[in-house]
Amino acid sequence: MRTTFQEELDLLEATLQEEGQLVLRALRGAINALEQRDEELADEVIAFDDDVDQHYVRIEEGIQLLLARQTPVASDLRLVLAILHTNLHLERMADYCVTIAKLTKLVPEVDPGPRFVEGFEEMGSRCEEMIRVALDSFGNRDLAGAESLVDLDELIDRANRRVVERILELGGDPAMREYGLRMVVVSRALERIGDHAVDIGEQTAYLLTAEFREFTDASHPTPREA
């Protein structure tokens, strides 16, 4: 029944997952460009954002058409709304990757040392893991997986704080100071990517429970240890 509708819905979700894969590639490219101080790679990452935007627009249009023509209800409606929000989050994540690449290009000549690089590699890997968990738990309708994103995000927050400490230790000359400033933004961008992954997890939870619920709230921090 309603095979066309189901196909269109599956198509939409598949395009979303595809967009997720694109975001993962963009992130990996941005991290690598940062670690290797590779300006060419950074340019490629920036250009690559067009592909993500294409998917973003296609999904937006697809959602508009689906809502207008198929009047989905119940779980179908929740799925469409979840795709709508997740689409936004993925697009923001990709924008943050572009931010990271642009900042890399601004300070290519500074070599901060291996510890720094390790820090960003760690944050970058955590982000990748979170994006994968977010996409998989959405696709598999896995509530536990979605909720686990909160703990993963906690790890990124800790890594973010560690990087900030190291940046403060950089001290000294103007080049280093500028580098430090830029890297704060990069770290912030990575932390935001993690937040958006949690948001995707919240969409998965909404899809499964029909409740609008934030996992954690910035204004009501959970009693967890830093």
Add this chain to the structure above:
Amino acid sequence: MTESFTIAPVIDVAQAREEAHPSKREAVFDIHDLTVSYGRLTAISGVDFQIFRKVITAIIGPSGCGKSTFIRCLNRMNDLVPGTRIEGQILYQGSDLYASGIDPVEVRRRIGMVFQKANPFPKSIYDNVAWGPRVLGMRKDLDERVEKALRSAALWDEVKDRLKKNALSLSGGQQQRLCIARAIAVEPEVLLLDEPASALDPIATSAIEDLMHQLKHEYTLVIVTHNMQQAARVADLTAFFSLEVDEERRSGVLVEYDATSKIFTNPSDKRTEDYVTGRFG
């Protein structure tokens, strides 16, 4: 490590819609300035329209706006209503449908029709489908013809073991699909459907809609429906008819005709917008 970042998309949400766009298909019907009146009543006036091949075209609009009148002009069923006057031109594949040499009976064989209330003959299921071809001289391989028609109407599996039973023993939805099978058994090129699902429950309606998606690969379909959502679900192109009242004359006019996606997301005419949003019936 650099990789190619561009992934060719496996699927495209909007692509299918593009294929149905008017400019890409050939016109099967070409209608110019059509005006139909019964006695002193004008049913529709000044309709300019094109219907495209192997596309589902839906006609929506409030009651009395002339949708059924319009569709019945396409297979000359209006000839059966005394006092009908038709002005303007309807070209079917280039030929004038109402030219003096045209046989309306042949027109109706090539342009089939399915009605609002299922009306199977009080014969067996097999005979319902076979009678038309038999009478019209298509007697070869009648069994295969019947099976093909029933398969195309997604009814074969449900009736293949009881072809000799009376058609009236089927459910409403099945009877309607039988009527569709009966219509396509005579190998029409176009299928006109006048509110085919309005007498059916939601599940039977859904079955008919799915069927239409399959049928459009072989036939050009024109459907009249008062159910907007059905037009949204089913049609590639949608035409909105409305009533125009000026001085003493009330008649139906074509207000807007475009891709369904446009009609239901961003119609050009305010009257269309008012109708599809339910602000005005």
Add this chain to the structure above:
Amino acid sequence: MSRYRRRRLVNRAMEVLATAAALAAVAVLAIVVMSVARRGAGALSWDFFTKPQALFGQPGGGIANALVGTALLVLLATAIALPVGVLTAIYLTEFAPRRLAVPIQVVIDVLAGLPTIVIGIFVYALLVIGHTQSGYAGAFALAVIMLPLIARATQEVLLLVPATLREASLALGVRRWRTVVGVILPSSVGGILTGTVLAVARAAGETAPLLFTSSIFANTVQTDVTKALPNIPVLIFTYSEQPDPALHEQAWAAALVLMAFVLLASLSAKGLLARSRRKLAR
């Protein structure tokens, strides 16, 4: 007396009156059947049905020749009236334009109400004067009586066929006539048969037309339709004018046979109608 009580009484009174009227109607038929049966049953025998009329003055004999003659006359009349009646009805419901249909309808109604003696005289003038009485003339007269009955019954069933069936057939690209033959007539057969059976029952007992067209006949079984055919109604008439009480008894018996035939015909007509209704509605 309160209004309520009065209403109840009135209601009850009407019920009683209506029941009494119905019983009276049934009683009339019962009385007729019983008196005929009483007077005629004595003459019923195997010989009665198998032997032709006795020669003048001779005892015994039966109505075999009249039975055969009536059967032939009715058969012939049906052969004439059925196709004409059905085709007329088809023309009226399917093909006739408004301005023609109405006058033809009126003609049929008038024909149905025409006194049978008038029909008899008419056929006499047309077919008997200048020639002789014949089975043809008799059958023709009976056909004229049967025609409007069959036409009207056929019309009624044709009109019962829903317009949507006609539409469906025409929309397939099937011609008007083929639609009638293939879709409309098959659905109407039951009603047409019923009408025919009832018309036959009526015709079998008509006396007046046969008096003019087929009343001078021999005592033997005849099958030659160019000559007058013996028949039951005329036999009853002529026997009733004879002095011989044995013949009177035979007349009563023949009347009984006729009544039984009408009863049988009515019942079977009802049965046919019910069956065809079931087929259409299933």
